[in-house]
Amino acid sequence: MRRAVNSNDIDQLRSLLRDTDALISEPHDESYKESVKRWSAAAEKAAGVAVVPTGASQISTILRYVAANKIDLAVRGGGHSTSGSSSTDGGLLIDLRAIRHVQVDATNISVKVGGGATWADVDLETAKYGFAALGGTISDTGVGGLTLGGGYGWLSGAHGLVIDNLLSATVVLPSGGIVRASENENQNLFWGLRGAGHNFGVVVEFEFKLHPQGNLWTGTLAFPPSPPVVHKLVEAINDLYRPRTPEGRTKYAGRAASVINILRPSDAGGKVALAAAIMFNGTEEEGRQAFKMFYDIGPVMESVRSVPYDIANQTLSAPPGFRVSMKGAAWALPLEIDLLQELIDSYTLFTKAIPDMESSMILLECYDPYVVATGATNSDMSFANRGWHMNASIQPSWTKQEFDTEGRKWARDTTALFDKWFEKTGRPSRAGDYGAVLAYGNYDHYDQKNSGDIFGQNYTRLQELKAKYDPDNMFNKLFAVQRKE
Ligand SMILES: Cc1cc2nc3c(=O)[nH]c(=O)nc-3n(C[C@H](O)[C@H](O)[C@H](O)COP(=O)(O)OP(=O)(O)OC[C@H]3O[C@@H](n4cnc5c(N)ncnc54)[C@H](O)[C@@H]3O)c2cc1C
Structure with a gap:
């Protein structure tokens, strides 16, 4: 204790x-x-x-x-x-x-980032050189937590996970020792940091690969959640993100991504809406072509434009201060109309029953999983969630503490809808599927905490690493790896 x-x-x-x-x-x-x-x-x-x-x-x-x-x-x-x-x-x-320094090395196309930086700090500095780091989709998130748990962002379809772009980490260990971990030094620790990284010490500096990056065409399209819209939106998603080549690449090979939101936007008079945050890594003309089926549905609101990457990463920012609880889930293509409809119904009922929950959201992420699924295996790093599935996040959001239990219960119940759907359709599997755990730890799977569910087949190796670097479990707050009995 x-x-x-x-x-x-x-x-x-x-x-x-x-x-x-x-x-x-x-x-x-x-x-x-x-x-x-x-x-x-x-x-x-x-x-x-x-x-x-x-x-x-x-x-x-x-x-x-x-x-x-x-x-x-x-x-x-x-x-x-x-x-x-x-x-x-x-x-x-x-x-x-x-500790939030950001030092770009334009010759090696890499960046060193302090362990307390946000992605906004990184975007601001790397943009000056015409580069981007693969960070999260919302730049006020921290580099530390997001990286150590894996990290998905707008550019994951092109460049993989944040940990796929991590070159090294400098860590202060529970013993007080300061070490650098990379593919060449302390390789075992480097393996553990990429997925289960909240377990081993304080990372004071991350070093990432950078990528040349121009403007992105991005913004939001909003629709009323009527049955014909749901039908057409599901068709558009399945068309854009379904694998088209034998290897599993999508039509635009990682250049398109979306987040489908079920929400009650403040400017829709409290009504439930479906919003598609869309991103195309290219010109407006190419983007309009890629998202033509989305536009053909007839959005009632549109805010899509061509912007630099650092601005693209600010468009989904949500204000702090609410009581929010994220719970992750997974889904796979083809998206079924019934699943989306069930989610809309669940959201509508819940937020109507408790008006304090009206800022809640359900988010379905869509991207080309090819690079994430095939760029490494689920045992190359401690991260064990690579596969052909997509992430979803259920986010009850409220203001009064008395609703804490209801919020979390709804998130669990909604996650069960995804699980039920996987039971019906089977897990996504194609050549190259290494058996993802279908649980992204950074989306706070609070029910799986302290279990091997997040790290799957990597758990035993993690127990050995934990015994070596943190035998007294000083770093015990997020998916703490338990001692082998
Ligand atoms: C609005 C919002 C948007 C999000 N968008 C994305 C997204 O696009 N992609 C994605 O993958 N995830 C996303 N997430 C999830 C995000 O990855 C996690 O919430 C993550 O924990 C945030 O990291 P943080 O450093 O801000 O959090 P914190 O709460 O500060 O930390 C989270 C955990 O990481 C540990 N930690 C943080 N920094 C260090 C460090 N330097 N060394 C050691 N341990 C450290 C903390 O101790 C803690 O256990 C989002 C979350 C929110 C709330």
């Missing part, structure tokens, strides 16, 4: 860090409030003390103290996890917000 911090611990920490610029704050301090704030208010917890370090050696000092005193520890990257995995009740919080 790990314990909360007490006033003696805080004095000790102040003394250990006295000659540094690390910021130590307690509940009455302004800095503390910023440290414990999370994108989802439901994920906030009152840490006993918050420390904002500025470098690896300070983190090393902190971790040595945490290890010696068995203190509960949480690490905050971008603060977007909705499961509370970057928060601690009474323990010590390391807030990485001061």
Whole structure:
């Protein structure tokens, strides 16, 4: 059992860090409030003390103290996890917000990024050189959490997962040691960091491959969720994203992606709508051609334009401060009309019954999975969710704590609709399917927490790694790998 911090611990920490610029704050301090704030208010917890370090050696000092005193520890990257995995009740919080440097190496087409940076920090700097890093679709998310759990973004159809673009990571281990992990150094640790990366230490620097990137044509098309629209939208999705070559490539080979949202947009007078956030990596003319079937449905609202990648990554941003709980699910092509209709019905009933839930959403991601599915196997890295399926995310969003249980229950019930559908249709399998676990950990599968469900066949190897690097389970907040009995 790990314990909360007490006033003696805080004095000790102040003394250990006295000659540094690390910021130590307690509940009455302004800095503390910023440290414990999370994108989802439901994920906030009152840490006993918050420390904002500025470098690896300070983190090393902190971790040595945490290890010696068995203190509960949480690490905050971008603060977007909705499961509370970057928060601690009474323990010590390391807030990485001061470690967010971004250094582009234009010769090697790579970038070094501080462990507390957001993707917006990365986009801003890489855009100056005409490059993009493969980050998430919404750039206020943290590089840390998103990368360590795998990472999907607008460019995944072309360049794979974020971890497929990770060249190295510099980690402060629970022992206080500072190591670099890559394909050439500490390879086992590098394997573990790419998927189960929240288990082994604090990553102070990531190094990523970059890609030349021009404007993207992107924005949203909104439709009323009437049966004819549902029918045509399903047809359009299946046409654009179905594999067309024997290897499994889609019509536009990774250049098109969409997120289908079921929501009640504020400008639709509280009515339920279907919104397709669409992206084409190319010109407007090419994009209009690619999404012709979507346009032919007759959107009632359109906001699609040609923008730089950093702007494209801001278009889906959602305001912080709601109580949001994400729960992931998986689906596969062809999308069935019945599944989409069931999801719309479930959403409509739920948000009508509890008006405080009207900012909730269901999101279905669509992309060309070829590069993710075939670029590596499910045992090349600890990430075990490569396959021909797509991710979905159920996001109850509310303001009053009294609805916490209802929100999470609805997310579970809705996930069950996807599971039921897979039972009916069978798991997606084509040549090259390495047996994905069909659960993307970063979408906070809170029911699978602490189990092997997220890491599948990689779990035993992870247990060995955990025993080596974190035998006392200091990093225990997100899919903590359990000791082998
Ligand atoms: C609005 C929104 C949009 C999203 N979009 C996408 C998307 O497009 N693609 C996608 O793949 N996922 C997406 N996600 C999911 C996202 O990957 C996770 O929420 C992820 O945990 C966010 O990372 P963070 O650093 O912001 O979170 P935090 O809450 O800060 O951290 C999450 C976990 O990572 C650990 N962690 C963070 N940084 C470090 C570090 N440097 N070293 C060690 N541990 C660290 C924390 O301790 C914690 O366990 C989205 C989430 C939200 C809320």
